[in-house]
Amino acid sequence: MAESVVGAVLGNVGSLAVQETRFLCGVTLEVTFLKDELMRLQGYLKDAESKRRSGNASVAILMCQIRDVAYEAENVIEAAEYLKKRNRLKKGFTGAISRYARLPADLTTLHKFGVEIQRVRRKLGEIFQSIERLKIDLYSHVVDESVEDYGLMHQNFQDDVLMVGFENEYIEIVDKLVHGADMLSVVSIVSMGGAGKTTLVRKVYTSSEVKKHFDALVWVTVSQKFKVIDLLKIIVKQIWSDEDQSRKIDDMKEYEVAKKILAILLLKRYLVVLDDVWETDTWEQLNRSIKAFPDAANGSRVLLTTRKKDVANHVEMPTHIHALKCLDEDESWELFRSKALPLYRSPGIRDMDALETLGRMLASKCDGLPLALVVLGGYLSKNLNRQAWSDVLLGWPSTKEMEMMRGIIARSYTDLPNHYLRSCFLYLASFPEDFTIPMSDIMSLWIAENFILPTPRHTLEETSLKYVTELVQRSLVQVVQTSDIHGWIEEVRIHDILRDWCIEEATHNGFLDVIDKTSIGQVGASPSHTLMSCRSSFQNSSERNLHTPPNLRALLGFGLSSVFFPELRFLRVLHVENSRIENFSNVIGGCIHLRKLTMRKCGDIMIPSIGKLLYLQTINLSETYPRTTKISGSLWDIPTLRYVRVPSRVPLPRSVQIPLNLRELHIHATKDEYGKDPMPILEMLPCLVVLELNGYHTTYTMSLGAQGFPRLQELKLEYCCIEWMMEVGTMPKLSCLSFLRCLLYQIPNGLLYLPSLRFVSVHYQEGVIDYWNDSTLKGLKQKGCEVTLREC
Structure with missing residues (x-):
């Protein structure tokens, strides 16, 4: 990750070194020297990364030092630029008086910045000495790191390809749902992770026959960590047609929500999908305050997916258990071929016969596991040559199932075209398990972190879409929703197995820590964890005070109950959902580096003077209710804004720019x-x-x-x-x-x-x-x- 860090910092520092020459005065020369040394350092990073992956502990420590010093360089130079941005906003006679009054303090601050930059350069000198001692070579081989752009016209974002081998099971499950006894009953689909349960059930759920048969359709992903009240609120919002009730539902107690569900479903034939159930008592918990899901003897059904057979057996109602089979060799080859040798690329493929022979052998190695087949196929579709396929076959590990799956993911991750895209992929682990991730969130996060660099022919959002498309083509992420109008990808998710791998990789190299207090200990943390992460994702935490590293750059929070933020001086990303923050206004005003501010479903919050956040790109306060009557018009003084979504009143006087x-x-x-x-x-x-x-x-x-x-x-x-x-x-x-x-x-x-x-x-x-x-x-x-x- 140090390579992407230095690359992102270079882009930012490089522009500052040009734009702020007059303002930074003597500091400008120090900035120029610092930029040159960072560029020199970047040339060594590929060799250093390969040594780190081979297990060289000294190099791993060095990479951590490189990352930290690059961030320190960015912080100090950006803080210097902030002074000019702030003064530039003060116009007219009053502004001139204010600028002159601040001049002595600003000059003192600039001197401190110069001292800080010199300190950073001394650290860089020590790093270069370590590079020589560790015999890290300057990486001179030029590699094409561009992301291929086949266009969206060739990309199949639907589940049709993944349905290979499940056609008969699809027919059987639909039949069990729409026919049979009138009493409420359950169809449970059981298989190991990655076997295609969710794909099959989503195909059933969206079928015309099912939509026609049931009056109400509900889909809820349960996952390993869940709160009953949250699941019930998700359900009631799907079946309650009144669009104005969102805030009213959020304020309801568990008993009230369950009672509302019961009142609505009593009048309907319904299908409830409970996807990814882990605990045997999940159904009982959903009905603990009141029996929310009635048996009106009208043919209503529950469709459940789980990895555990005892979960399927535990539900106390008539149950049909369907054990999902693995694919046979012919089905495995068909699925693998559809990903590795797509028809739209066939005319340009050489050695097709040899690739088919190797492909059949590789497909048989995947033990009929659809996730392994599509991820491996996605990787090999980017490496369409006989040598690459032979190398994979010869180096196939003897381990089975999950270890095999982890090896395939690692290979596809390493093969991603550039270090920025690898960082973007790991970032997806910051969202909770089975979370549906909006594209707007992904794009704003990546852009805020400088992982999306400007290109002459594309906007930052267009490059972000190319990155997502690349990950989809490799089956590293799954498309949940596309726009009916434009065909754009609107929502994605990442499979649990892929997410677990990302958490481990991100934690190991200090990219991200995921802290989930509903599980034992901290997800991602381990005794061997030696690098302090610069990003933290807190999930389902009941702690009053969040403990974060002093130089935290990104904080994401999901389901936090009444917490206090620490000092977040260097924060660039704050993305919080379904949480209650006690000291939001006191902390956020000091986050001068902040690029992205998202507070979704966070109740009432006090909005500070947004105009101080002069680097802000995204502000999203959807389904959050600010106590202030309106957000100050100073919001429009921020020149970097790209995305604004605010439920409160923001004035547009004619003089606004x-x-x-x-x-x-x-x-x-x-x-x-x-x-x-x-x-x-x-x-x-x-x-x-x-x-x-x-x-x-x-x-x-x-x-x-x-x-x-x-x-x-x-x-x-x-x-x-x-x-x-x-x-x-x-x-x-x-x-x-x-x-x-x-x-x-x-x-x-x-x-x-x-x-x-x-x-x-x-x-x-x-x-x-x-x-x-x-x-x-x-x-x-x-x-x-x-x-x-x-x-x-």
């Missing part, structure tokens, strides 16, 4: 702005791709200019009462337009002239549809636009 890098904006109107048109401000944002506006009740026309929204692809209006005026040429790339509970006096004819518009979705209230212009509606359909009308 919104950051030009902003790509996604979700915003509510303030009471003072109900009658104002925000479009003249927003349409000038050159990079905006997604816009969601809520609560604009304008009494004027909302105007869209001819040059407005040059890159906007998705526009969503919610609870808005508006009239539109559109000039020709506006929103040239808009493909998706959504109206949710809006009062629309007229759908403008201008929609017919949007060249990229493909989807229009309207969720209307009763009577509002009378305002629609039939000719516009017909015209949209005639031009091939998919129009969806649905009454709320």
